[in-house]
Amino acid sequence: MPQRGHNIILVGPPGSGKIRLAKRLPSILPPMTLHEALETTKIHSVVGRVKENVGLMTQRPFRSPHHTISDVALVGGGAYPQPGEISLSHNAVLFLDELPEFKRSVLEVIPQPLEDREVTISRVKFTVTYPSSFMLVASMNPSPSGYFNDPGAPATSSPAEMQRYLGKISGPLLDRIDIHIEVTPVPFEKLSEEHRGESSVDIRERLTTAREIQVERFKENENIHYNAQMSVKQIRKHCELDRVSKELLKTAMERLNLSARAYDRILKVARSIADLESAENICGKHISEAIQYRSLDRDGWLG
Numbered sequence: 001m002p003q004r005g006h007n008i009i010l011v012g013p014p015g016s017g018k019i020r021l022a023k024r025l026p027s028i029l030p031p032m033t034l035h036e037a038l039e040t041t042k043i044h045s046v047v048g049r050v051k052e053n054v055g056l057m058t059q060r061p062f063r064s065p066h067h068t069i070s071d072v073a074l075v076g077g078g079a080y081p082q083p084g085e086i087s088l089s090h091n092a093v094l095f096l097d098e099l100p101e102f103k104r105s106v107l108e109v110i111p112q113p114l115e116d117r118e119v120t121i122s123r124v125k126f127t128v129t130y131p132s133s134f135m136l137v138a139s140m141n142p143s144p145s146g147y148f149n150d151p152g153a154p155a156t157s158s159p160a161e162m163q164r165y166l167g168k169i170s171g172p173l174l175d176r177i178d179i180h181i182e183v184t185p186v187p188f189e190k191l192s193e194e195h196r197g198e199s200s201v202d203i204r205e206r207l208t209t210a211r212e213i214q215v216e217r218f219k220e221n222e223n224i225h226y227n228a229q230m231s232v233k234q235i236r237k238h239c240e241l242d243r244v245s246k247e248l249l250k251t252a253m254e255r256l257n258l259s260a261r262a263y264d265r266i267l268k269v270a271r272s273i274a275d276l277e278s279a280e281n282i283c284g285k286h287i288s289e290a291i292q293y294r295s296l297d298r299d300g301w302l303g
Contacts (some may be wrong), residue, residue, distance in 0.1 A: 006030070006228045006269060007114070007176060009099065010184030018139040021183070022095045027200045029093075030208040036091040037082040043083050043090055059249045060092040067101040071109045081121040081128045086113050089134035099138040099192060100168035110136070111172040121291050122200045131168060136177070140169075166296070171251070178228060179293040210275040227272045232264065239267040245287045252291045262297040 010018040017272050032040065041057045044050050050057065065074065065085045076084030086094060096102060113132040120129045145161040214226045217238060224234060243251065249266065253260060258266075267282075270290040274282045 004125060005226070006178035006272065008138070008179045008181060009174075009177045009210065010137070010139040010181050010183050011114055011142050011143060013185065013297070014138075016183040018183050018187045019097060022064075022093070022097075022137050023062065024200065025093050025135070026062045028203040029060055029135075029208060030211045032058060032060060032091060039147045040091050043087055043130065047082055047088070048091060049088070055115055062093050062095060063089040064095040064097060067096075067098055067103075069106060070104070071106045073202055074106055075109050075113070075119055077121055080202075081123065083130045084119070086110070086132045086184060089131035090131045092134060094134045094136050096136070096138040096288075099140045100110070100165055103189045104168070104170070107168075107173050107193065111170070111176055114173075114176045134284075144181070174296065175261050178269055183294065190278050208276065208277055210272065213275045213278065227268050227275070230268055232272075234265050235264055239271050240283060241267075241287070245282060245284050248284050248287050248289070251302060252287075256291070258291075258299045262294045268295060269293055 008025050010021060012018055037058055041050060042060065044057060044061070063085050069085065072078070072084065074084050075086055099107070113134075114136060115132040117131065118126060119132045127284055142165075144165050145218050153302055211226065218224045218226070218229075218234075221234075224300075226229060227238075230238065249263075254264065266287065267290075272284040273286045273289055277286075279286070
């Protein structure tokens with residue numbers, strides 16, 4: 001049973017820690033089930049990426065292809081079809097650093113596997129289908145110069161330049177990214193303080209508990225196993241809002257000029273936030289937090 005979280009894009013200037021954040025994800029994701037481990041091992045064995053002394057892969061892979069990758073290498077193919085980076089990220093994380101730098105043709109092939117959770121490669125004599133239920137994590141600078149609304153930055157870009165840079169990302173792909181996080185550089189005081197934050201082990205325990213809640217919630221649905229997969233029908237059933245939450249979401253949609261596509265994404269993410277707290281119902285604070293993660297949908301975000 002595949003498990004994948006919400007797709008994420010990290011937006012911030014150079015040196016803000018986007019890559020470091022992304023690389024920590026495999027350490028906090030829930031452990032792979034036996035079924036997931038078997039699936040992952042099978043895919044990697046096809047391309048000879050399973051070490052001889054490793055019988056079964058138990059760690060979730062973290063795939064990070066360079067932005068010069070071709071669409072065939074990403075999706076898979078060849079005379080004798082081999083799985084690409086998308087399938088090698090099955091049950092794991094596919095990290096695309098500097099997303100706007102990838103070729104347009106490469107970015108345009110990602111939405112279909114994200115939606116269908118599988119890749120089909122057709123040849124004259126046969127057809128091969130590889131699974132591709134992965135968590136997409138992307139990062140990008142907010143502008144060609146890398147800095148956004150920072151008067152102390154060495155170089156700045158106009159809102160029009162930022163818009164053109166963001167426009168390199170195809171609409172269908174951006175539409176399938178649930179969470180937009182603005183990452184800012186960490187000040188020296190934070191870097192040097194001795195107080196340690198929440199450990200990866202503790203975070204992983206919370207995520208595992210949240211996944212168990214979702215498995216129980218969707219146990220009667222063959223094709224839905226976690227919140228990010230919910231259809232409109234499932235959203236209406238499992239994301240009921242009280243009057244206060246509805247008013248909060250309505251106000252946010254109107255005042256922040258959020259796009260219509262953001263509505264369902266906000267509800268899905270709010271449901272996941274509530275699950276992390278083991279809360280049965282979505283409340284106002286869950287909706288508020290989810291709204292903050294739709295920054296790229298806001299009109300005027302670029303100034």
